[in-house]
Amino acid sequence: MGKVRVYKLAQDLELSSSEVIELLNELDVDVSSHMSTIDTKTSELLMEMVLDQEAGDINGTPNVDTQDENKNIDNQEKNNGENESEENVIKVDSSLTVKKLAEKLEVEPNSLMQELIGLGIMATINQELDEDTIEVIADEYGYEVTTEPEEEIKEEDLGLNELVQDIEDNPEDLQDRPAVVTVMGHVDHGKTTLLDVIRKANVTASEAGGITQHIGAYQANINGDKLTFLDTPGHEAFTSMRARGAQATDITILIVAADDGVMPQTVEAINHAQAAEVPIIVAINKIDRHNAQPERVKQELTEYGLVPEEWGGDTICVPISALKKENIDGLLEMVTLVAEMEELKANPDRPANGVIVEAELDKGRGAVATVLVQNGTLKIGDSIVAGLSHGRVRAMIDDQGERIEEAGPSTPVEVLGFNSVPQAGDLLQVLEDEKEVRNLAEDRQSKKRQQDLGQKQTVSLDDLFEQIQQGEIKDLNLIIKGDVQGSVEAVKDAIVQQSTEEVQVKVVHSGVGAIREADIMLATASNAIVIGFNVRPDNNARQIAEKEKVDVRTYRVIYKAIEDIRAAMEGLLDPDYKEIVLGRVEVRDTFGIPKVGTIAGSYVTSGKVNRNAQARLLRDGVVIFEGDISSLKRFQDDVREVSQGYECGIGLENFNDIKQGDVVEIYDYEEVKRTL
Ligand SMILES: Nc1nc2c(ncn2[C@@H]2O[C@H](COP(=O)(O)OP(=O)(O)OP(=O)(O)O)[C@@H](O)[C@H]2O)c(=O)[nH]1
Numbered sequence: 117m118g119k120v121r122v123y124k125l126a127q128d129l130e131l132s133s134s135e136v137i138e139l140l141n142e143l144d145v146d147v148s149s150h151m152s153t154i155d156t157k158t159s160e161l162l163m164e165m166v167l168d169q170e171a172g173d174i175n176g177t178p179n180v181d182t183q184d185e186n187k188n189i190d191n192q193e194k195n196n197g198e199n200e201s202e203e204n205v206i207k208v209d210s211s212l213t214v215k216k217l218a219e220k221l222e223v224e225p226n227s228l229m230q231e232l233i234g235l236g237i238m239a240t241i242n243q244e245l246d247e248d249t250i251e252v253i254a255d256e257y258g259y260e261v262t263t264e265p266e267e268e269i270k271e272e273d274l275g276l277n278e279l280v281q282d283i284e285d286n287p288e289d290l291q292d293r294p295a296v297v298t299v300m301g302h303v304d305h306g307k308t309t310l311l312d313v314i315r316k317a318n319v320t321a322s323e324a325g326g327i328t329q330h331i332g333a334y335q336a337n338i339n340g341d342k343l344t345f346l347d348t349p350g351h352e353a354f355t356s357m358r359a360r361g362a363q364a365t366d367i368t369i370l371i372v373a374a375d376d377g378v379m380p381q382t383v384e385a386i387n388h389a390q391a392a393e394v395p396i397i398v399a400i401n402k403i404d405r406h407n408a409q410p411e412r413v414k415q416e417l418t419e420y421g422l423v424p425e426e427w428g429g430d431t432i433c434v435p436i437s438a439l440k441k442e443n444i445d446g447l448l449e450m451v452t453l454v455a456e457m458e459e460l461k462a463n464p465d466r467p468a469n470g471v472i473v474e475a476e477l478d479k480g481r482g483a484v485a486t487v488l489v490q491n492g493t494l495k496i497g498d499s500i501v502a503g504l505s506h507g508r509v510r511a512m513i514d515d516q517g518e519r520i521e522e523a524g525p526s527t528p529v530e531v532l533g534f535n536s537v538p539q540a541g542d543l544l545q546v547l548e549d550e551k552e553v554r555n556l557a558e559d560r561q562s563k564k565r566q567q568d569l570g571q572k573q574t575v576s577l578d579d580l581f582e583q584i585q586q587g588e589i590k591d592l593n594l595i596i597k598g599d600v601q602g603s604v605e606a607v608k609d610a611i612v613q614q615s616t617e618e619v620q621v622k623v624v625h626s627g628v629g630a631i632r633e634a635d636i637m638l639a640t641a642s643n644a645i646v647i648g649f650n651v652r653p654d655n656n657a658r659q660i661a662e663k664e665k666v667d668v669r670t671y672r673v674i675y676k677a678i679e680d681i682r683a684a685m686e687g688l689l690d691p692d693y694k695e696i697v698l699g700r701v702e703v704r705d706t707f708g709i710p711k712v713g714t715i716a717g718s719y720v721t722s723g724k725v726n727r728n729a730q731a732r733l734l735r736d737g738v739v740i741f742e743g744d745i746s747s748l749k750r751f752q753d754d755v756r757e758v759s760q761g762y763e764c765g766i767g768l769e770n771f772n773d774i775k776q777g778d779v780v781e782i783y784d785y786e787e788v789k790r791t792l
Pocket residue numbers: 301302303304305306307308309310349401402403404405436437438439440
């Protein structure tokens with residue numbers, strides 16, 4: 117008989133775990149925690165009970181949303197009789213993207229995303245929604261869902277990343293596999309420190325791989341149990357995987373600094389983990405700090421539905437100090453305990469499938485991808501495909517730098533042999549032979565080209581006037597990010613006042629901090645322009661903006677932003693010069709040189725540094741300085757240019773407040789040739 121966990125059942129019933137435990141106890145079923153299991157029969161019984169109760173409560177009155185933007189609700193009210201109209205039924209083939217669902221419900225993707233956020237689901241426009249979520253949402257809009265496959269969806273669906281030949285495993289072939297753990301939390305709360313401490317204490321470097329190399333994931337041995345840690349901090353990695361339908365994580369450690377408390381990215385992390393239905397273990401970090409307030413953190417967490425066990429809830433909270441290595445074992449013990457309860461299984465005796473954790477082009481080795489094998493065993497010589505890339509596994513290197521022949525479930529491994537660089541989040545699979553993987557990859561590439569060609573025009577300040585004239589734009593949607601709340605509000609107020617009879621200027625989202633992936637995703641969904649005031653897009657956001665063709669404009673003075681928007685609306689924007697970012701460097705160390713000032717010992721992470729270009733110093737995405745480069749050196753020599761992958765010393769003209777960890781963005785202006 118199948119088993120169900122209490123917290124999963126609670127999620128399905130939209131109740132808290134403690135409510136479910138209470139109900140089960142009423143039924144004389146002995147369960148004590150959210151991790152307890154019950155058999156499927158009992159779970160069905162409970163479901164029926166709850167649903168019956170709800171049906172009684174509702175008393176037959178449908179919960180009708182009064183927002184006028186949704187005409188379907190009116191439809192539903194009209195059709196609220198016995199005969200269900202065909203129009204009120206949508207057909208779904210097990211899952212749908214947000215965009216497709218919005219089309220079917222005839223609503224804007226934007227308002228659908230907001231609806232989803234209301235349900236605690238942070239979904240991107242291309243994210244696949246599962247059947248349950250679709251049903252809940254459809255119901256809100258007065259639609260019923262049937263699960264017949266619909267031809268039309270099949271044809272439109274690009275399937276650039278879908279698994280072909282997904283083999284069902286026989287239950288008897290399944291074996292235990294290690295849990296895959298990610299650490300998420302607000303910036304500076306200690307993710308990197310924690311991941312390093314765990315790695316150093318629990319990964320035994322083999323003799324051959326004495327110098328452990330970094331491959332974006334590692335496997336730790338905790339008292340004989342293995343745990344796989346995805347070592348790619350940042351929610352973006354997590355989201356980009358989920359956006360492609362890859363559920364790589366089994367358990368999330370949510371790290372919260374005890375001296376800082378729940379911060380915006382903590383909330384984001386909670387939303388992501390909850391949306392993915394991944395159990396959360398809270399690590400309350402920095403308890404060595406004199407101003408640590410672990411109890412306050414717990415209090416704050418309750419506001420987001422995470423009630424600590426000791427307060428009667430079902431969230432495990434472990435106080436730690438990553439820096440002082442205090443109670444790391446206690447934390448790991450909890451992680452192994454939760455992992456055990458999850459009963460994670462896979463079948464090692466089958467062709468592998470997995471997910472790309474990260475990938476890059478290496479000068480000497482070609483495309484190198486860190487793959488997390490999720491099921492089956494990946495072997496040298498296997499024909500592989502991931503997203504638009506394909507190839508044959510030429511070599512595999514494990515997290516200790518050792519060459520290996522085979523990698524089983526939950527093993528992170530570096531794979532050489534792809535013909536091009538796949539993207540993080542792409543699903544990897546092994547097919548029969550090279551011809552098959554090549555055909556599939558080529559097929560996907562041509563679909564992708566067609567999709568790119570057919571992509572709708574996005575709004576941009578450069579051709580705003582034209583779009584207004586052609587009646588394509590009636591609302592100018594903006595997303596505003598700034599360095600401090602005060603300036604965000606000021607920019608917002610001033611910009612909204614620019615509305616005219618033809619164009620309504622609307623701010624769809626505003627906030628403090630660097631421009632991130634989530635902002636760009638929201639911009640694509642709501643066809644918005646992103647305005648940064650004293651802040652810049654991070655690398656990830658920049659790449660996605662480029663791909664999705666989102667116009668991102670950054671300013672240092674308010675009047676310039678207003679001027680640009682007004683000019684763009686009147687067709688008078690004069691883009692004689694356009695800024696181009698040449699490269700980015702990371703400050704790894706600083707040196708005070710008498711009479712010269714501070715020199716930033718830096719590493720060029722992308723592009724190049726040009727001595728004559730302009731520099732912009734960023735701290736957490738906020739612009740601290742803009743101006744000239746006063747010196748550029750490689751070792752002792754003055755140089756004109758330094759490329760990606762090299763170290764250099766950079767001095768900034770009349771500016772010394774440079775700190776380790778700062779990012780220097782190198783940019784220049786390019787003349788824009790205008791055609792009449
Ligand atoms: N006192 C104290 N400091 C800590 C502890 N853990 C981390 N830190 C410090 O906090 C700072 C940030 O830690 P990181 O591990 O870089 O934080 P992070 O969350 O990885 O930050 P990002 O990578 O920037 O997102 C560093 O200066 C750490 O030394 C701790 O337990 N106690």
